[in-house]
Amino acid sequence: MSILEDLGVQQAPHSTLSSYLEKLLWALTGNFAKQGAVNTHSWLVPVAKHDPRRDRRTPVTNTPMFANLVPCNVIPDEILTDHPKRFRAMIVESANPVHSLADSPRMREALDALDLVVVIDVAMTETARHAHYVLPAASQFEKWEATFFNLEFPRNTFHLRAPVLDPLPGTLNEAEIYARLIRALGLVTAEDLAPLHEAETREAFAQAMLRAMSGKLAPLAPFVLYETLGPKLPNGARNAAVLWLAAQKCAMTYPDAVKRAGHADGEALFEAILNSRSGITLTLDEYADAWRYVGTDDGRIHLAIPSLLDEIRKLDTTQAWTSDEFPFVLSAGERRSFTANTILRDPAWRRRDTRGALRISPQDAEALGLQDDGTAIVTTTRGSVEAAVEINDRMQPGHVSLPNGLGLNYDNKLTGTAPNELTDSNWRDPIAGTPWHKHVPAKIERLTA
Structure with missing residues (x-):
């Protein structure tokens, strides 16, 4: 048995515990350091x-x-305070936190509160527009x-x-x-x-x-x-x-x-x-x-982590992650064939899904009166955005997604929807601070004339 975890479980509720349980699964079953297993x-x-x-x-x-x-999600908390040890300056190299990290409005506020921001990048990114110096x-x-x-x-x-x-x-x-x-x-x-x-x-x-x-x-x-x-x-x-x-x-x-x-x-x-x-x-x-290559002093994998075992014991499996107000689970930043990081900014390079559409199941689209090529309003605790609609039978009822890497300023025009206008920096794993981008409670409405 071989397992490779990625952003699905890493950016959803209980992300640290999911990673821990995944490792217990292959380690306790003897699937380490052998062919076809984890190495x-x-x-x-x-x-x-x-x-x-x-x-x-x-x-x-x-x-x-x-x-x-x-952890990226705590960066604004380390800036927007009067604490004497708060972050006061930042060098941002080949990254775009204003667009690509959770809670873009709060990240913009944080960068604007710094004494000095220096950006090193290949483009005039959303973050570069908040910098004191841009080094091309x-x-x-x-x-x-x-x-x-x-x-x-x-x-x-x-x-x-x-x-x-x-x-x-x-x-x-x-x-x-x-x-x-x-x-x-x-x-x-x-x-x-x-x-x-x-x-x-x-x-x-x-x-x-x-x-x-x-x-x-x-x-x-x-x-x-x-x-x-x-x-x-x-x-x-x-x-x-x-x-x-x-x-x-x-x-x-x-x-x-x-x-x-x-x-x-x-x-x-x-x-x-x-x-x-x-x-x-x-x-x-x-x-x-x-x-x-394990890296521990004794060359062994230490499976018993008391703090994580305590977290497992305290798990509430009946907890509801959606509500009547926000009944959908939004995957904010889905990887698609023609989405990438924010270096590739020209929308002309995208051969498919040029609008960066909100994908929704046929059942939910019918219930909401949504049409292919139509427009929906997506709302979370942090705000609302308009998004093009794509009805897709690969989506489960109650689950919607927006692609990553869109909502960029190109030639003074916005291209697509920026998913982190909807995410909350406090919506994160309590252990590692990982953002829960793949499980954002949301409301979907049809845009009326």
Whole structure:
């Protein structure tokens, strides 16, 4: 048995408990570390890492920071207060919280209350319109780029993509933007970097880098690599220099899996990443490796989590999540064939569902007097929006959905319906703070003339 959970259970009531029960299901039935079952895998760079020995919490609301991350739904609560430790500034890079996080009206209010907002992005997004400074970045097609969502098992892969277009005038890649800020702040001197510049071989560079990482430069390792190793990389791949450190760490963390994939060490792995235009096999895992990758001190999966077991015991299975006032369950942000994140803003690229319609079952549409291509009003506790209607027999009665990634400002016109105008930042999991986007109580009405 193999299970992969995603946004359905992760963004619905009891999301943390659902994730916990899912893991109990495959772990207690012996479906771990074997073929056809659940397996943990190697990483080039872990997307997130949680240290259970550190109980990190946000400064204002005391919310747990699992994987060292602030839950998005509490960000406004950490700003809209007179608490002395409230958030006062924000750098937003390649994200659009005003549009893409819950409760857009409250997120706009929060950003407007900050002393400083800096946005780094490829477009003038909804969030950028609330920023004090917008630093235009080159797009993924105009710079060396990669993704760290390397999820394959047992053959894990990685692909460093070369640029296919020249960057637009006035734009910079993110590495150069941060490098200019660090230079302006004077955080690193020429003397600090001299030993790295003077290294004539990669081996000498590695030794100099090791010494540098033992001092004040450790937190600025990506910048140090960008300034020293970066200019020496072929084909202008300067902003890929940070992968040298990632490759070294990967080879030290998974030495057997890296060698099975054909890389003698971290240096060889880095060279393979640079020289392969089609991607490489990063590591070649074995099923026994899954136990070594668990990440606990004793190499075991700790199934008994008292706080979650207590939550299960307290579950009220009779709780009603809808009401007479809001009888529908709205999935606010359904993934569809031609919806994506908010980078792709031109509505002309969508070949189907160009209106971003509200999908509703035939039974509910008939009861409400709704017609295909008509318009409905969707109302939640946070407000109302108008939405085009699509009658769809894949929808269950009582369930409606709006797609993600719409309601964008393009050419000074709104395209489609923004689902987070309807969501509430308080409608969230009490443990992890996860938004319940897939289960928003709503009311649907026919728009009358």
